[in-house]
Amino acid sequence: MSDNKPITFKLTEDYIELIKLLKFVGICQTGGQAKLAVENGMVTVDGEVESRKRRKLRSGMRVEIEGQIVNVV
Template sequence: MREFKLTEDYIELVKLLKLLRIAQTGGHAKIIVEEGEVIRNGEPEYRKRAKLVKGDVIEVAGETIKVI
């Protein structure tokens, strides 16, 4: 499990995917989300700009990321 430390109140889902290099571009990140490849706290997340906060757990591309 990877951990991502927030420096602000939240981070948008597509930004997280780009920062962690799960998506190569913003467009690629949006496609990943639109196709239902992201699981947030056990539920599919289809909102590209979903605000992730501390405690959220994201599963995508065979990786698990905990927002801390």
């Protein structure tokens, strides 16, 4: 999956919750998959493993899961 091009996600509000972002951009098919990915330590936010499923992501933050990068703008 590391050959994937970074995804740019444009916020329409002040923030988006982590599991919602993972579903919205298509990295995870369901909320359950997104929750498991976070619980299993597969997701980093700004380079650090994130354990909060509902972490509020704001403009300028970077999410990575299995080599796929999502830049929040």
